Amino acid sequence: MFWVELAVAVSASLFLTVPVFLTVMTAFTADAFRGVGSGLTPDWIIKVLDTYGDTIFRSFYLALAAPACCLVLGLPLAHALVKFGKSKIAALVEEALVLPLSVPGIAVGLGILLAWGQVSWFRRSWLFILAGHVVFCLPFMVRPVASVLRAAPLDDQEEAARTMGAGFLTRFFGLVVPASGRAASRAPCRC
Amino acid sequence: MKNKTPLVLFFAPAMTVFAAFFILPLGRLAVESAGGPEGLAIYCRAVSNPRYLKTLLDTMLISVLVACAAVTIGGVTGLFLERNSFRGRAFLVALPTLPISFPGVVVGFMIIMLAGRQGLVGRLTNALAGSRLVFAYSAPGLLAGYLYFSIPRVVATVMAAAGETDMSLEEAARVLGASPRRVFLDVTAPSLAPALVSAGAVCFATSVGAFGTALTLAADLSVLPVVYAEFTLSANIVAAAMLSIVLGLVAWAALLPARMFAGPVAAGGPA
Numbered sequence A: 001m002f003w004v005e006l007a008v009a010v011s012a013s014l015f016l017t018v019p020v021f022l023t024v025m026t027a028f029t030a031d032a033f034r035g036v037g038s039g040l041t042p043d044w045i046i047k048v049l050d051t052y053g054d055t056i057f058r059s060f061y062l063a064l065a066a067p068a069c070c071l072v073l074g075l076p077l078a079h080a081l082v083k084f085g086k087s088k089i090a091a092l093v094e095e096a097l098v099l100p101l102s103v104p105g106i107a108v109g110l111g112i113l114l115a116w117g118q119v120s121w122f123r124r125s126w127l128f129i130l131a132g133h134v135v136f137c138l139p140f141m142v143r144p145v146a147s148v149l150r151a152a153p154l155d156d157q158e159e160a161a162r163t164m165g166a167g168f169l170t171r172f173f174g175l176v177v178p179a180s181g182r183a184a185s186r187a188p189c190r191c
Numbered sequence B: 001m002k003n004k005t006p007l008v009l010f011f012a013p014a015m016t017v018f019a020a021f022f023i024l025p026l027g028r029l030a031v032e033s034a035g036g037p038e039g040l041a042i043y044c045r046a047v048s049n050p051r052y053l054k055t056l057l058d059t060m061l062i063s064v065l066v067a068c069a070a071v072t073i074g075g076v077t078g079l080f081l082e083r084n085s086f087r088g089r090a091f092l093v094a095l096p097t098l099p100i101s102f103p104g105v106v107v108g109f110m111i112i113m114l115a116g117r118q119g120l121v122g123r124l125t126n127a128l129a130g131s132r133l134v135f136a137y138s139a140p141g142l143l144a145g146y147l148y149f150s151i152p153r154v155v156a157t158v159m160a161a162a163g164e165t166d167m168s169l170e171e172a173a174r175v176l177g178a179s180p181r182r183v184f185l186d187v188t189a190p191s192l193a194p195a196l197v198s199a200g201a202v203c204f205a206t207s208v209g210a211f212g213t214a215l216t217l218a219a220d221l222s223v224l225p226v227v228y229a230e231f232t233l234s235a236n237i238v239a240a241a242m243l244s245i246v247l248g249l250v251a252w253a254a255l256l257p258a259r260m261f262a263g264p265v266a267a268g269g270p271a
Helices: A002-027 A043-084 A088-097 A105-116 A120-124 A127-151 A154-163 A168-190 B005-033 B039-048 B050-083 B089-101 B104-115 B120-129 B139-164 B167-175 B180-208 B211-217 B224-233 B237-262
Strands: none
Touching: A002 B050, A002 B089, A002 B104, A002 B120, A002 B139, A043 A088, A043 A127, A043 A168, A043 B005, A088 A127, A088 B005, A105 A127, A105 B005, A105 B224, A105 B237, A120 A127, A127 A168, A127 B005, A154 A168, B005 B237, B039 B050, B039 B237, B050 B089, B050 B139, B050 B180, B050 B224, B089 B139, B104 B120, B104 B139, B104 B211, B139 B180, B139 B211, B167 B180, B180 B237, B211 B224, B224 B237
């Protein structure tokens, strides 16, 4: 039994990784149709960076901007969700937030195009793409942070902070933000 | 809590963005899909037109097959990796999680590297049997592509679930004289069932809407994403909007069991 299972696990892993190595090899091969025998060269990578460098960097900006937006929007929301606890609104909001994950991205994309395509400055800017990404990334930020905040002993800490005169924002930045730090910092990996 | 006003303000920014870029767009889709000359009757055409119906059924069939195969392969792999310790385990655990973040188009390209005209399988069969086996651009290739992004998800879900199950139950069953098969059927499988069901549902829903992979690979096969691309390229917005709503409903319904068992963040796939 052990060997059968090992065989399945190894073949699954090979199926998933061999194409990746093939791709990397091909990227450095001088002539892909003749194979590695034709020699190795970084020319193709340089060529791609030359031609599409701008696009690649724009993707990087986008990949950084989306989690940043999620952080700004998501942390307060997660805090509010936890505070509202078991109320119907909180449950509804939490349920609604994950809907974008179960609707195919291209459907939401077309919807955004239909709803906002007429606003031409927005349509032409990269913020247009960012908006779509943020909607998809928000649940990855809100849910882990909310579950961490639920488990943390925040109520007592906030009570203590309040009796000592800390205002609402002081409590948020002094207690809630640090408490959600780890969960929030892991979210960008999933966005 | 006495004063909830600031908390309501905490809701506002995120919910405004969410409403503007998700709820409003979906509403526009719904309105648009019924706004053609046929009105709501266009939804009937999705079922009455033989080509669309065949596409719809093919897509469902492929997605079900992928979900079953991925749950089997990924289930065995995940359980094996979680329960056994041997040399090289850490390495083997790291491998299946590698492609988990690949976009759909890249997944399609991986299958072309594997089974395309210049692919590894083709070159191997050419060397061994003298004829090239090329299946990247047909149904098996599409299946392989969908499996490629499904298996890592199942492995991750099953490993997490198997790590949390109570090993003492299996221990007890073994001590009481149950055969390994009975232990698996009566103890291990039921305890993993929720994870398997939810992983399978996620795979199904992801496969139904896997645009990048389908558009890269489906050369002589019509699945929903291909028809969809036809609509958007020919600016047939009404039909595309209708199909979006159908896709959304199918994926949402398929994910219901997953959300009940595992919580929603397990969902989401390559666009």
